[in-house]
Amino acid sequence: MNLEQLRDLAYQHLGSRKAHQDRELGFIYYHGQRVAKIAVKLRQQVLPDDDSHDPELIAAAYFHDIAKGIEPHAIYGSVIVREILADHCTPEQLDRICKLIRYHQFRDHTKGYDDHIKILQDADILDHLGVVEIWMNFHHYAYREGTLRDSVKFYETEYRKLADRMRGALNYEVSKRIFDEKHRFVLAFAERMAVEAEGGLVNFPENG
Numbered sequence: 001m002n003l004e005q006l007r008d009l010a011y012q013h014l015g016s017r018k019a020h021q022d023r024e025l026g027f028i029y030y031h032g033q034r035v036a037k038i039a040v041k042l043r044q045q046v047l048p049d050d051d052s053h054d055p056e057l058i059a060a061a062y063f064h065d066i067a068k069g070i071e072p073h074a075i076y077g078s079v080i081v082r083e084i085l086a087d088h089c090t091p092e093q094l095d096r097i098c099k100l101i102r103y104h105q106f107r108d109h110t111k112g113y114d115d116h117i118k119i120l121q122d123a124d125i126l127d128h129l130g131v132v133e134i135w136m137n138f139h140h141y142a143y144r145e146g147t148l149r150d151s152v153k154f155y156e157t158e159y160r161k162l163a164d165r166m167r168g169a170l171n172y173e174v175s176k177r178i179f180d181e182k183h184r185f186v187l188a189f190a191e192r193m194a195v196e197a198e199g200g201l202v203n204f205p206e207n208g
């Protein structure tokens with residue numbers, strides 16, 4: 001399996017696709033690339049002595065959302081990827097990649113999924129936090145011609161509920177630590193945004 005080739009293949013399929021009105025062209029490609037990197041970092045924490053399945057983990061991350069928009073996209077994605085990657089890896093690797101993709105969307109702590117599935121699930125969630133979350137939010141309101149105030153309101157209301165749900169879906173403590181760090185950044189950003197959206201200045205010595 002040649003990961004560079006697979007990255008090119010992912011770009012061919014996803015690089016100029018717009019799967020959702022709210023997202024930029026190619027979002028699924030760039031999201032997949034980021035998820036691959038986060039997944040390897042999580043794997044190093046969760047299974048520090050076992051990098052034997054990193055190539056399959058990376059390949060699955062590249063293509064995990066290929067069927068986004070055709071729901072349940074995880075199941076359809078695993079079917080599509082079996083065709084696309086058939087000539088690029090061994091049957092065993094293909095089985096592993098398809099299994100990872102198939103289950104990335106079904107987060108159920110009672111199911112006892114294997115570590116690589118849980119790692120991909122967590123990496124997928126973690127890419128939706130931090131700067132990427134802010135980017136997606138701005139893109140969402142820009143597409144709808146929303147105002148900066150709309151975004152401020154979102155962070156004061158829905159964002160907190162959404163973040164709680166996302167955190168609750170994570171499998172590992174280390175993922176929760178990464179999540180919390182990103183969440184703090186988003187809250188700090190949102191706090192400042194709320195001030196500047198109304199013409200306020202942060203840390204300005206009014207009477208100084």
Ligand SMILES: [Fe+2]
Nearest residue numbers: 064065104105
């Ligand atoms: Fe997905």
Ligand SMILES: [Fe+2]
Nearest residue numbers: 031064065124
């Ligand atoms: Fe995803």
